[in-house]
Amino acid sequence: MPNTKLRRLRRWGATSVAVALGTTALAACGSSDDSEGEGKAESGPVSLTYWSWTPGMDKVADLWNEGPGRKDRVTVTVKKQASGDTLVTKILTAHKARKGPDLVQAEYQALPTLVSNDALADIAGEVDGVKDKFAEGVWQQTTLGSDAVYAIPQDSGPMMFYYRADLFKKYGLEVPTTWEQFADTARALKKKSPGTDLTTFSANDSGLFAGLAQQAGAKWWTTEGQKWKVAIDDAPTRRVADFWGGLVKEGAIDNQPMYTPAWNKALNTGKQIAWVSAVWAPGTLTTAAPDTKGKWAMAPLPQWSGGENVTGSWGGSSTAVTTDSRHKAAAAKFASWLNTDPEALTALAKEGGIYPAATTAQTSDAFTEPPAYFANQPDFYTRAADIAKTTAPSAWGPNVNVAYTTFKDAFASAAKNKSDFGAALRTMQDDTVADLEKQGFEVAE
Amino acid sequence: MSSLAVRKAAPAAGTARGTVPGPAPRRRTALVPTLALLIGAAYCLLPVAWVVIAATKSGSELFSTFTFLPGTGLTENLKDLHAYRDGVYWKWMGNSALYAGLGALLSAAVSAISGYALAIYRFRGRETVFNILMAGVLMPPVILAVPQYLLMAEADLTDSYVSVLLPLVLSPYGVYLARIYAAAAVPSDVVEAGRMDGASELRIFTRIALPMMVPGLVTVFLFQFVAVWNNFLLPYIMLSDDEKFPITLGLFTLLEQGSNTPALYTLVITGALLAVVPLVALFLVIQRFWSLDLLSGAVKS
Numbered sequence: 001m002p003n004t005k006l007r008r009l010r011r012w013g014a015t016s017v018a019v020a021l022g023t024t025a026l027a028a029c030g031s032s033d034d035s036e037g038e039g040k041a042e043s044g045p046v047s048l049t050y051w052s053w054t055p056g057m058d059k060v061a062d063l064w065n066e067g068p069g070r071k072d073r074v075t076v077t078v079k080k081q082a083s084g085d086t087l088v089t090k091i092l093t094a095h096k097a098r099k100g101p102d103l104v105q106a107e108y109q110a111l112p113t114l115v116s117n118d119a120l121a122d123i124a125g126e127v128d129g130v131k132d133k134f135a136e137g138v139w140q141q142t143t144l145g146s147d148a149v150y151a152i153p154q155d156s157g158p159m160m161f162y163y164r165a166d167l168f169k170k171y172g173l174e175v176p177t178t179w180e181q182f183a184d185t186a187r188a189l190k191k192k193s194p195g196t197d198l199t200t201f202s203a204n205d206s207g208l209f210a211g212l213a214q215q216a217g218a219k220w221w222t223t224e225g226q227k228w229k230v231a232i233d234d235a236p237t238r239r240v241a242d243f244w245g246g247l248v249k250e251g252a253i254d255n256q257p258m259y260t261p262a263w264n265k266a267l268n269t270g271k272q273i274a275w276v277s278a279v280w281a282p283g284t285l286t287t288a289a290p291d292t293k294g295k296w297a298m299a300p301l302p303q304w305s306g307g308e309n310v311t312g313s314w315g316g317s318s319t320a321v322t323t324d325s326r327h328k329a330a331a332a333k334f335a336s337w338l339n340t341d342p343e344a345l346t347a348l349a350k351e352g353g354i355y356p357a358a359t360t361a362q363t364s365d366a367f368t369e370p371p372a373y374f375a376n377q378p379d380f381y382t383r384a385a386d387i388a389k390t391t392a393p394s395a396w397g398p399n400v401n402v403a404y405t406t407f408k409d410a411f412a413s414a415a416k417n418k419s420d421f422g423a424a425l426r427t428m429q430d431d432t433v434a435d436l437e438k439q440g441f442e443v444a445e
Numbered sequence: 446m447s448s449l450a451v452r453k454a455a456p457a458a459g460t461a462r463g464t465v466p467g468p469a470p471r472r473r474t475a476l477v478p479t480l481a482l483l484i485g486a487a488y489c490l491l492p493v494a495w496v497v498i499a500a501t502k503s504g505s506e507l508f509s510t511f512t513f514l515p516g517t518g519l520t521e522n523l524k525d526l527h528a529y530r531d532g533v534y535w536k537w538m539g540n541s542a543l544y545a546g547l548g549a550l551l552s553a554a555v556s557a558i559s560g561y562a563l564a565i566y567r568f569r570g571r572e573t574v575f576n577i578l579m580a581g582v583l584m585p586p587v588i589l590a591v592p593q594y595l596l597m598a599e600a601d602l603t604d605s606y607v608s609v610l611l612p613l614v615l616s617p618y619g620v621y622l623a624r625i626y627a628a629a630a631v632p633s634d635v636v637e638a639g640r641m642d643g644a645s646e647l648r649i650f651t652r653i654a655l656p657m658m659v660p661g662l663v664t665v666f667l668f669q670f671v672a673v674w675n676n677f678l679l680p681y682i683m684l685s686d687d688e689k690f691p692i693t694l695g696l697f698t699l700l701e702q703g704s705n706t707p708a709l710y711t712l713v714i715t716g717a718l719l720a721v722v723p724l725v726a727l728f729l730v731i732q733r734f735w736s737l738d739l740l741s742g743a744v745k746s
Contacts, residue, residue, distance in 0.1 A: 049685070051685060053698065053701060053702055053703050054702075054703060055702055079686050079687060080687040080698055081685070081687075081698065082694075082697045082698040082700070082702075083701045083702060084701050086681070090681065090682060090685075093682055094594075094598075094603075094685070096595065097594065097598030097599075098598075099598050099603055099604075264508035268508065268509050269509075287504060287710065288508065290504065290505035315703070317703065354703075
């Protein structure tokens with residue numbers, strides 16, 4: 001089994017590299033650099049550059065430079081970047097000139113894009129035993145379902161349900177444990193207070209929709225032989241789309257986008273009393289709804305059926321070693337230290353405000369106190385760690401950005417016109433497949 | 446021909462008003478044009494007013510109080526901005542000033558000498574060169590950023606100050622403007638007279654033509670300065686070290702810090718407001734050079 005998987009990935013890797021770079025000559029040039037780099041890795045002082053957007057990452061790198069790094073004579077310099085799709089473009093541009101940094105921070109859904117452009121090195125040989133530190137569903141995103149390891153998970157964003165505890169009491173609402181109850185809660189609230197919405201469906205946040213689909217069991221991108229299979233318009237995702245589309249259509253929830261001044265205001269004034277979000281929500285709420293501090297509570301995401309216990313993820317990123325690096329072994333060592341060493345993880349949580357992907361770190365000293373905004377829920381992080389364990393596996397492909405863009409376009413108009421979400425989902429599927437084919441990938445029907 | 450050009454440009458002095466003899470015509474305010482202009486002014490000024498007012502709000506006031514109600518957090522915001530990562534904002538400000546100031550100066554210099562050459566000398570291929578430049582004017586600089594990056598990478602110059610400055614030096618629009626301006630402002634009679642007196646070509650250019658071209662070059666300088674100050678993509682692709690970032694890039698990193706960290710809106714808004722100040726100051730200082738009247742009078746008409 002591993003053998004066939006490996007072969008599949010190799011073949012897939014080879015075709016996609018050839019397509020992405022246009023010539024096999026460049027790919028060959030890349031591999032000759034690799035062997036040269038490995039030979040050099042062990043001798044002399046090594047200086048590594050790391051592109052990251054996490055605030056305070058330079059301070060965490062200093063811990064390495066003064067501690068384990070000094071011993072190995074490996075110095076890491078952090079160059080702070082802006083996060084998002086633009087960074088992926090920047091990495092790929094730098095890679096084209098073979099000027100990429102040694103290490104990059106990359107969101108999970110960007111990994112297939114980077115790997116298919118041959119920008120990330122396989123560090124499976126350098127990171128023995130690291131796998132056990134992470135939840136299966138998180139780790140699998142960095143291997144792309146193969147034997148290779150393209151990154152070490154850094155932070156994760158298990159999804160949760162946030163609600164105004166005081167207002168739920170006031171309106172006599174129960175915290176929903178299933179999506180059916182969620183819909184009933186939204187309707188009950190509309191009846192009691194027509195001007196108030198339980199939450200909104202935001203067509204601006206593709207990551208949220210992807211996480212919800214992931215919870216329902218969707219696997220948007222999979223490989224079949226040497227072909228990609230896109231299953232955006234399949235049963236689990238359709239279920240999610242129809243559910244939210246139905247709520248928007250009957251007016252049970254709002255249809256305005258999130259992360260706007262109007263949305264901030266709605267949260268701050270109690271016009272919207274719940275938010276489907278992820279573990280990092282306290283930070284967002286602190287700026288979005290400063291007046292309601294201490295009035296919110298967190299609960300697990302509602303489930304599709306009674307006995308289930310699954311969540312999706314929204315956000316999260318990893319540390320990857322690039323193929324441009326001349327010191328892959330040293331870089332891989334730093335990446336493992338950064339994301340598994342207790343001291344590093346505590347510093348990451350403190351300086352960068354991240355929620356670590358490493359399971360032991362989620363219950364470490366840095367997470368005994370709840371976030372200040374949730375002082376009323378002392379067991380916030382204990383519950384969060386339990387929820388994080390239930391993260392469903394996700395399956396990303398090489399053109400997540402295209403799927404995300406079409407989601408925004410198609411669902412924005414569907415939400416605005418309160419029209420059929422199923423049609424929007426079909427558009428998303430068709431555009432994603434069309435783009436894959438345009439890029440030269442083979443797509444299975 | 447040359448005198449015509451000079452005379453044509455004369456009204457730019459702006460002294461026409463008040464010299465009209467006879468009783469002033471009765472003025473009737475033209476309602477529709479005035480209204481249209483007022484709406485236009487409001488359209489341009491509202492966002493500026495928003496930035497000014499939003500910069501005074503503290504984090505908790507930003508989204509919760511009325512949009513145009515001034516807040517109480519300006520000094521706090523300035524302090525936070527100053528303290529952010531040991532004052533890296535001022536470093537960005539300095540970088541922007543370097544890129545925009547030096548870049549615009551070099552660009553104005555190159556524009557001056559090439560515009561002058563294209564306007565005064567007749568040589569084979571002059572029109573071809575000029576047409577290529579015209580094509581360059583039509584080409585948005587954005588699409589050149591990636592090829593320029595790849596070129597810089599060949600020369601091992603990426604992630605340096607030079608990598609941002611070098612592509613800015615040649616501005617097709619600047620050369621175009623300088624040529625048009627030199628053709629109008631530097632009469633060929635004056636150049637001829639210089640040659641008769643035995644001045645070298647370089648001396649004619651630096652001592653005679655250049656002073657005549659100053660108002661045009663100021664325009665080129667200002668255009669380039671503003672363009673570089675607001676430039677985003679070129680430095681974004683070229684630079685990876687945030688100590689070398691200009692303000693545009695620096696503020697962008699404050700906005701995009703990943704999903705774990707909320708965007709630092711108050712810092713970005715205050716930073717954006719401060720970033721406009723040098724531009725406004727520059728315009729106020731330099732605009733007086735514009736009123737210089739093409740140094741007319743070198744040739745009697």
